Amino acid sequence: MAAPAHHPTRPTRRRLLGAAALGGLGALARPLWAGERDVDVIVLGAGLAGLNAALLLEQFGLGVKVLEARERVGGRLYTLDDVPGRPEAGGNQLAPAYARTVAMAEQLGVALATSATSPLLQPQRMLYDIGGQRIAAADWPKSPLNPLPAPLRAQPPDRALLALGGASPLAQLADWREELSRAQDVSVLARLREQGVDAATLALLAANNSYGSSLAETALLTLHYVQSNLGEIRKIAGPLQNVRGGNQRLPEAMAAALKGPLLRGQRVVAVDAGARGASVRCADGSVHRARHVVCALPLPALRGIRFTPGLDPLHAEAVRAVPYAQITQLHLEVLRPFWDESGPAPYVWSDGALGRVFPNDEQGSGRAESLVVWSNAAGAARWDRLADADAEALALAELARLFPASRGALRLARRVSWQQDPLAGGAWANWAPGQATRLAKACAAAQGRIHFAGEHTGATIRGMEAAMESGERAASEILSTL
Numbered sequence: 378m379a380a381p382a383h384h385p386t387r388p389t390r391r392r393l394l395g396a397a398a399l400g401g402l403g404a405l406a407r408p409l410w411a412g413e414r415d416v417d418v419i420v421l422g423a424g425l426a427g428l429n430a431a432l433l434l435e436q437f438g439l440g441v442k443v444l445e446a447r448e449r450v451g452g453r454l455y456t457l458d459d460v461p462g463r464p465e466a467g468g469n470q471l472a473p474a475y476a477r478t479v480a481m482a483e484q485l486g487v488a489l490a491t492s493a494t495s496p497l498l499q500p501q502r503m504l505y506d507i508g509g510q511r512i513a514a515a516d517w518p519k520s521p522l523n524p525l526p527a528p529l530r531a532q533p534p535d536r537a538l539l540a541l542g543g544a545s546p547l548a549q550l551a552d553w554r555e556e557l558s559r560a561q562d563v564s565v566l567a568r569l570r571e572q573g574v575d576a577a578t579l580a581l582l583a584a585n586n587s588y589g590s591s592l593a594e595t596a597l598l599t600l601h602y603v604q605s606n607l608g609e610i611r612k613i614a615g616p617l618q619n620v621r622g623g624n625q626r627l628p629e630a631m632a633a634a635l636k637g638p639l640l641r642g643q644r645v646v647a648v649d650a651g652a653r654g655a656s657v658r659c660a661d662g663s664v665h666r667a668r669h670v671v672c673a674l675p676l677p678a679l680r681g682i683r684f685t686p687g688l689d690p691l692h693a694e695a696v697r698a699v700p701y702a703q704i705t706q707l708h709l710e711v712l713r714p715f716w717d718e719s720g721p722a723p724y725v726w727s728d729g730a731l732g733r734v735f736p737n738d739e740q741g742s743g744r745a746e747s748l749v750v751w752s753n754a755a756g757a758a759r760w761d762r763l764a765d766a767d768a769e770a771l772a773l774a775e776l777a778r779l780f781p782a783s784r785g786a787l788r789l790a791r792r793v794s795w796q797q798d799p800l801a802g803g804a805w806a807n808w809a810p811g812q813a814t815r816l817a818k819a820c821a822a823a824q825g826r827i828h829f830a831g832e833h834t835g836a837t838i839r840g841m842e843a844a845m846e847s848g849e850r851a852a853s854e855i856l857s858t859l
């Protein structure tokens with residue numbers, strides 16, 4: 378690419394890298410593209426992906442402006458600071474294998490602490506509520522209400538679903554979006570039916586499924602990717618972790634480390650890109666100009682943005698059609714512990730309205746100051762149809778059915794529905810059968826001066842680390858043009 382005429386001293390990538398090695402980044406003059414452009418790069422979205430891209434670009438001397446629609450940063454990392462126990466409404470746990478996330482925390486002096494809450498780590502605490510019957514975890518494997526096949530009977534059904542998908546054939550984690558995985562990019566429902574799984578088992582497997590709104594919409598390939606992801610994560614020993622004081626402290630620290638402006642309350646509605654630069658318009662009418670744009674927004678959020686020229690057809694199809702995980706949480710304040718405090722706080726796996734219930738104690742205090750009723754897919758949609766007061770009444774009645782002593786001991790502190798939030802559109806991309814191998818790479822491909830990041834464009838480790846990886850990739854795409 379030719380250097381812009383108005384800036385004869387534009388640095389090359391080699392010079393930038395050299396400057397970085399000498400610790401001389403701060404000395405690089407900016408902006409690189411002055412004149413009608415405000416900054417070198419505009420980053421859309423102050424989640425982990427956008428913030429990581431912005432920090433890396435700044436580190437290489439570029440002038441960056443971040444536009445964020447909300448008043449808070451962090452996006453799908455969201456600590457409910459005003460709910461007792463400070464629960465996480467969004468991204469919950471990170472693993473030592475999250476190399477970029479862990480390194481960022483270390484670099485910014487953000488402390489990580491061993492996570493205490495995962496119900497998956499403590500299955501012995503689970504109370505099963507199946508067809509309205511209470512079943513203790515110890516009785517679950519032999520319960521007549523447990524239709525799971527013999528080797529899987531001790532597990533909660535959502536974990537059994539992963540196992541029923543069979544061993545992952547992915548040779549490498551990144552193969553989940555490659556054409557060579559096409560044969561697995563099919564509905565898990567069809568596969569389970571071929572295996573002769575009966576209707577009762579299918580109904581239980583569909584309850585609390587995190588990977589599709591129904592089994593028909595759940596891709597076998599996703600289950601394999603999740604399995605391979607767990608395998609990859611386990612290669613680095615160590616417990617799951619949370620950020621001390623709340624996961625949102627990490628994006629807050631990243632935002633504080635930025636040199637350039639981060640404008641909050643700026644919802645982007647249009648992105649126009651040409652041969653020489655790009656402009657971004659926000660809902661308040663403000664227009665921002667730069668050489669490049671990093672669009673670090675989840676796919677459903679792109680529905681509210683007009684791109685000129687339009688998105689690549691496969692990318693546009695993904696924006697329209699890729700379903701996101703539906704998750705609704707009811708965070709209930711514990712006014713009085715209603716369980717024997719010498720024993721565990723309640724963990725529930727229900728095929729009814731409750732979905733799953735577990736104590737909020739990400740900070741490992743050992744006290745459950747609040748509980749979360751966590752519903753996925755159709756269960757989440759059911760809660761979304763209720764007004765707050767009705768949702769609270771139903772949740773408390775259901776818990777009182779299981780724990781009579783809970784009457785009068787709980788109140789609704791906060792409800793969070795990720796699918797009802799247009800800036801998220803759901804919790805994470807749940808590529809439907811046939812979508813990952815056809816659409817995922819198109820969502821990560823740059824279009825001229827627009828570069829795409831976000832969890833759904835990460836190639837390897839899922840979740841927070843995918844967001845961080847994607848921000849790094851988008852930043853390096855821009856740096857490679859210098």
Ligand SMILES: Cc1cc2nc3c(=O)[nH]c(=O)nc-3n(C[C@H](O)[C@H](O)[C@H](O)COP(=O)(O)OP(=O)(O)OC[C@H]3O[C@@H](n4cnc5c(N)ncnc54)[C@H](O)[C@@H]3O)c2cc1C
Nearest residue numbers: 422424425426446452453468469470645831832840841844
């Ligand atoms: C309930 C839940 C549980 C999870 N659990 C885990 C877990 O245990 N471990 C794990 O690793 N991951 C987990 N995740 C996933 C993880 O939180 C995400 O992958 C990650 O935070 C996504 O980061 P991102 O930067 O890609 O997107 P986001 O965090 O969504 O950032 C995008 C940003 O863009 C902003 N935005 C949207 N539209 C516009 C617009 N038009 N203009 C300007 N700004 C806009 C949003 O407000 C947001 O701040 C979980 C997520 C959820 C919701």
